[in-house]
Each structure stands twice: as structure tokens, then as C-alpha cells.
Amino acid sequence: MSIPFPFADRLKMPLIVAPMFLVSNPKMAVAACRAGVIGSYPAHSTRTKEVYEEWLYESEEALAVSENNGEKPAPLAVNLVVHSSNARMEGDLEITIRHKVPIVLTSKGAPEEVFKEIHNYGGVTMHDVASARHAEKAVAAGADALIAVAGGAGGHCGTINPFALVNEIRQVTDKPIILAGGMSSGQDVLAAEAMGASMVYMGTRFIATEESLAPSDYRDSLIEGKATDIFLSAALDGAPANWYAPSLVKAGIDLEELAMTKPGAIVTSSGQSKQRYKAIWSAGHGIGATKSVQKTADLCEQLILEYEQARTQFVGSIA
Incomplete structure (x- = not known):
């Protein structure tokens, strides 16, 4: 070291x-x-x-x-x-x-x-x-x-x-x-x-x-997560970010549509979309190592x- x-x-x-x-x-x-x-x-x-x-x-x-x-x-x-x-x-x-x-x-x-x-x-x-x-x-x-x-x-x-x-x-x-x-x-x-x-x-x-x-459901959910659950998108706020796909789906976001959405479109749209954004979680590719809280x-x-x-x-x- x-x-x-x-x-x-x-x-x-x-x-x-x-x-x-x-x-x-x-x-x-x-x-x-x-x-x-x-x-x-x-x-x-x-x-x-x-x-x-x-x-x-x-x-x-x-x-x-x-x-x-x-x-x-x-x-x-x-x-x-x-x-x-x-x-x-x-x-x-x-x-x-x-x-x-x-x-x-x-x-x-x-x-x-x-x-x-x-x-x-x-x-x-x-x-x-x-x-x-x-x-x-x-x-x-x-x-x-x-x-x-x-x-x-x-x-x-x-x-x-x-x-x-x-x-x-x-x-x-x-x-x-x-x-x-x-x-x-x-x-x-x-x-x-x-x-x-x-x-x-x-x-x-x-x-x-x-x-x-x-939140406890965020922490608990990661225990079941895998690297394939991570979704890269710049649509939410204009910058590339890795999001936890199950939280996107739970928020009612279609992943195929998200993949085609221009950077920043969600945050710059309606107040309802901004509120939905707050319930979306992020995580990285190392998620699979999380086995317990x-x-x-x-x-x-x-x-x-x-x-x-x-x-x-x-x-x-x-x-």
C-alpha cells in the first residue's frame, strides 16, 4: 500500500x-x-x-x-x-x-x-x-x-x-x-x-x-441484485448514471423507452416525472457482492x- x-x-x-x-x-x-x-x-x-x-x-x-x-x-x-x-x-x-x-x-x-x-x-x-x-x-x-x-x-x-x-x-x-x-x-x-x-x-x-x-426496501433489494440489473442512462438528469433497474420498473418506467429517451428529458418534463425520479435508486456493477445488511x-x-x-x-x- x-x-x-x-x-x-x-x-x-x-x-x-x-x-x-x-x-x-x-x-x-x-x-x-x-x-x-x-x-x-x-x-x-x-x-x-x-x-x-x-x-x-x-x-x-x-x-x-x-x-x-x-x-x-x-x-x-x-x-x-x-x-x-x-x-x-x-x-x-x-x-x-x-x-x-x-x-x-x-x-x-x-x-x-x-x-x-x-x-x-x-x-x-x-x-x-x-x-x-x-x-x-x-x-x-x-x-x-x-x-x-x-x-x-x-x-x-x-x-x-x-x-x-x-x-x-x-x-x-x-x-x-x-x-x-x-x-x-x-x-x-x-x-x-x-x-x-x-x-x-x-x-x-x-x-x-x-x-x-x-430506505430498508432499497437496502434489502440490493441483496438480490446482480450486475445485469444495472441500467445506464443519461435521460433522468442529463448525465450518464447507473440506475437500479428494478426501481425504474417499479416507478413505472419502460426500460426500452428510457433507452431511447434524450438526456435530461425526464427531469426537465412534468412535476409528476420529477416526483417519480425521487423513488429511483442507483447502484453500481459491484452490486452482486452484497449478500446481507x-x-x-x-x-x-x-x-x-x-x-x-x-x-x-x-x-x-x-x-
Whole structure:
């Protein structure tokens, strides 16, 4: 495990529990941090910037208790949408800076001034990219690391095979790469390292955890899910995203019609369509590894064990 950041000694494996809209929360993030992996949540999962700050206070207090008890938790990360279209960007960024959040996961745009403000207090910036062109822009703006969102990631995703994406990004920069898309086991994390990634983003496995904000029927449904249940479409909000097909069908959406619908058509149409959209769930290609609803800490422990065993077996096989 080779992670070029000062928090590397706090990690038991090179993993970030991905920030999932309306799923991730302080309890999940703190449980992950205490288990030795980076926990996170999106600032925009909260109704207001004031609630976002309450989440940060809750997280900080819980992690301080962990430290006082002699534990060495991994750092917290938050996701900020840094595109100018985000009306909350300025307020959320101000709060993030005030709390000196250790790791900031940025998406949708790569403004240089945002990275500078985070660097001023010593924060680390990791930016979402889905192509080598995106990576070049993020590096030029000052991102410390790149989150390579490949095809297979849950929710908004890239469309490029992870092998090809890592290879093309590596051709334009030597910045650390965090690979996202379809990984669901400790073995997968080790494989990503072998490909050239420094860390891995994993989200879908953590939807079905006790701390998750996902409705119980969402969590339970994923246990029966397979990669073939994932449906890629940009029709719902204009950006490519992987959706859980059974939830689309349950919402009354015809998959054949959806496949032919132009990007963004559903969200930009009637209010009824927008309401229906809220009942649609996302998931990634790694869904098939979800076999039960677990505590976040237990899932992290399982992944760490898988990672360590895979590393030992791999080293033994090439000795």
C-alpha cells in the first residue's frame, strides 16, 4: 500500500467509502474512519448549509472521542459540488474551510481558487474525472489526486473501462489515482493497486449497511441484485448514471423507452416525472457482492481481511 499523503499511516487499506447522495451520513462515515478506511458524505445531502455544519460537528466530536480512547481513526472526507451552478457552493466551502476538513472530494468543475483555499489550511483535494481530458484540467487547476470514475460506478459515472481509464490518465499525469467503479471486495482493491491506482472508491457495498440512510426496501433489494440489473442512462438528469433497474420498473418506467429517451428529458418534463425520479435508486456493477445488511464496521473489517489475504496470496504466488 503506497499512498503519498500524510494520513497513510492511519489506513488499514487504501479505501474511501464513497460519498453517496441521501445514503452517506456522519454515523456511516465515522464508523468507516474508526475501522481504518476513509469515510465520507456529500455536503449536499443535507437540506441546508447549517445542517451540513451540524454533520461536521457530529463527526468531529465522535472522532475526537475515538482519539481520546486511544484509537487512530482514518481522516474524514466530504464531497463538494464545485460547479458554479451549485447555489450552495460558496456557503458549503466556507464551512468546510472553517472546520478544516482533512480531505475534500470535489466534483463537477475544477475551479483553481477552490483548490487554493482548501490547500491554505492544509486540506487534500481529490477531484472526480471520467477521462484523461478531465484529468488534465483538474491537475492544471491544482487537484492533489484524481478520482477516476469508470464505467460501472453507481449513480453518476464515467463510461470508460477502468483499465483503459487508469492507463490514459497515467499518460498525462503522475498524480495519485483513486479508482471508482464496480469494485466490491478486498481483492478488487488489490487489483486496482496492481493497475496503478493508489486508492479505491467503493459505494454500492455500503448502501446495505445499518447506518445507511437508504430506505430498508432499497437496502434489502440490493441483496438480490446482480450486475445485469444495472441500467445506464443519461435521460433522468442529463448525465450518464447507473440506475437500479428494478426501481425504474417499479416507478413505472419502460426500460426500452428510457433507452431511447434524450438526456435530461425526464427531469426537465412534468412535476409528476420529477416526483417519480425521487423513488429511483442507483447502484453500481459491484452490486452482486452484497449478500446481507451489515454494520459499517463489520463490512470494513471483512474488506480489510480480504485485502490482506489477497495481498499475502499474491506475494506468495510471485515469490
